[in-house]
Amino acid sequence: MYEIVSSVKRNYIADLALHEKRLDGRTFDQFREISVEKGLIKSANGSARVKIGKTQVLVGVKIEHAEPFPDTPESGVLMVNAELLPLASPTFEPGRPDENAIELARVVDRCIRESETIDLEKLGIKPGEDVWAVFIDIYVLDHDGNLIDASALAAMAALLNVKPPEEEAWTLPEFPIQKRPVMVTVSKINGKLMVDPCLDEESVADARISIATTEDGSICAMQKGGTGYFSREELEKAYELARAKADELRQHLR
Amino acid sequence: MEKPEKLIVDGKRLDGRAPDELRPLKIEAGVLKRADGSAYVELGANKVLAAVYGPREMHPRHEQQPDIAVLRCRYAMAPFSVEERKRPGPDRRSVEISKVTREAIEPVLFLELYPRSVIDVFIEVLQADAGTRTAGINAAAVALADAGVPMRDLVSAVAVGKVDGTIVLDLTKEEDQWGTTDMPVAIVPRKKMITLLQMDGHFTGAEFKQALDLAFNACERIYEAQRQALRERYAIKQGG
Known part of the structure; x- marks a missing residue:
């Protein structure tokens, strides 16, 4: 199901963009208000809820025993899953993840995996038999646009909130996090580039590019x-925007 | 195969190519009888078939759009196309690739010409050696043109990446597996519009720009090969 935007609103948003303006009065390089709350879910090893404007995403991290992949017998396993819950939008339907949910999960997965945020090599227990698996579950609670940035930020915040399992098999002093990648999505409307599209902007945008950068400004996923x-x-230009805004978003991970 | 110590020796890659060299490319248009349009692409060890059906009536009907045609893309890999048998049917990877393929192709189509219809693009990877989504897009563009679907331009695609610290064009399976970075790119050549861009790994800002240069250059060459395939398909043959 699609978001439907009236042509009056569509033209209005496109027209505003031409005059360097946006629906809610923001500038092109301005995010909506961001909040990050960590550790709301006691049954998870780590959790975080991120709000960007009215968009709300909850991420829970669970750490469990698993069998390693045959090609990396000594490394831990990372799994990212995303659920676009039917309670989050009239356009989300119950059932198996659709292409949007799958894309969201895979983009966040690449952001965390390719930056080597988690030192998976340290998460082996018994080579070839038993390793730690890190499950990142993205729960979209309220969809008002820019789910990618909200989900990536919530995933990172939840990872930073992880308390290792209280088991004998866990021998590390702490959960091995090495990087803090941040994703910034830039939308193109009427030839203009802007960060953090709200739902209406997202629905009329021609295209978007999501760019994940690490602390040194290098790109780990797009x-x-x-x-x-x-x-x-x-x-x-989008890369420069993403890089500049990433530092600002990273402040919320402290 | 074990990971080799070096993937680039004396400026040459494992298969002897220079960093900016494309694997051998073969494109043929109109290879399937029943499809409205079709194409076959070989890029190195990749073998990919694409077929286009439509514009035709959209089923299920509730998915019809009153003002435009719907473009449907299905990217699939044959179970025997990879080292270890792949279970048939869509997995998360192929669902994502189908989506980005559709978004890469849609900008060149005039969907408003065919309300309530569907244009189906089927991409089948018969043998895979990294770069199948870009090979699939190259094949799909030629198949759409072969089907006579009105287009603004073709779409040309290639993967670039970073291997042993060097920016390289058109990665092989080994380079994809052991290299640092993979970035598939699709371009509408005449207007230089980028319609697909994905990336995972590590690039500095400068490396990103260098990789884009490489991709743009290679797409020019792929574009020429695509056009040549269409010219050959529709050439007036002597004595025929």
Whole structure:
């Protein structure tokens, strides 16, 4: 099911963009208000709820025993799953994850995996038989746009909140986190680039590009979405925007 | 295969290519009889078939759009296309690739010409050696043109990445597995529009730009090969 936006609103948003303005009065490089709350879920090893404006995402991290993959017998396992809950939007339906949920989970997965945020090599227990598996479950509670950034930030916050399992097999002093990647999504509306699209902006945008950067400004994951396109200049501008905003978002992980 | 100590020796890659060299590319248009349009692409060891059906009536009907045609893409890998048998049917990876493939192709189509219809693009990977989604997009673009679907331009795609600290074009399976970075890119060549961009691994800002340069250059060459395939398909043959 699609979000439906009236043509009056569509034209209004496109027109505002031409005049460097947005629906809610923000500037192009301004996020909505962000809040990060950690440790709300006692039954999870780590958890966090992120709000970006009215968008709400809850992430729970569970750490359990698992069999390693045959090609990495001594490394831990990372799994990311996303649920677009029917309570979060009239356009979300119950059932198996659709392509949007799968894309969301896989983009967040790449952001965390490729930056080597978790030192998976330290999460072996018995080579070839038993390792620690880190399950990151993304629960979208309220969808008002920009789920990618909210989910990536919530996943990172939940990882930083992890208390290791109280078991003999856990021998590390703490949960091994080495990086803090942050995802910033840039939307293109009427040829203009803006960060953190709200739902209405997202629904009229031509395309989006999500860019994950680590502390040193290097890129660890990217994903273009939507049926529009980016020129080369726009891409480079989006990268500069994402890089600048990432530092600001990272402040919320403290 | 064990991980080799070095993936690039004296500026040459494991298969002897230079960093900016494409694997051998073969494109053929109109290879399937029943499909409205089709294409076959070989890129190194990749073998990919694409078929287009439509524009045709959309089923199920509740998915019809009153003002435009719907573009449906299905990327699938044959169970025998990879080292270890892949279970048939869509997995999370192929669902995501189908989505980004659709978004890579849609900008060149005039969907408003065919309300209530569907254009189906089926991409089947018969043999895989990294870069199957970009090979699939190259095949799909040629198949759409072969089907006579009106298009603004073709779409050309290639993967770039980083291996042993060097920015390289068109990664092989080994380079994808042991390299640092993989970045598939699709471009609408005449207008230089980027319609697909994914990346995982590690790039500095400068490396990202260098990788884009490499991708743009290679797409020019792929574009020419796609057009040549279509020219050959529709050439007037002497004595035929």
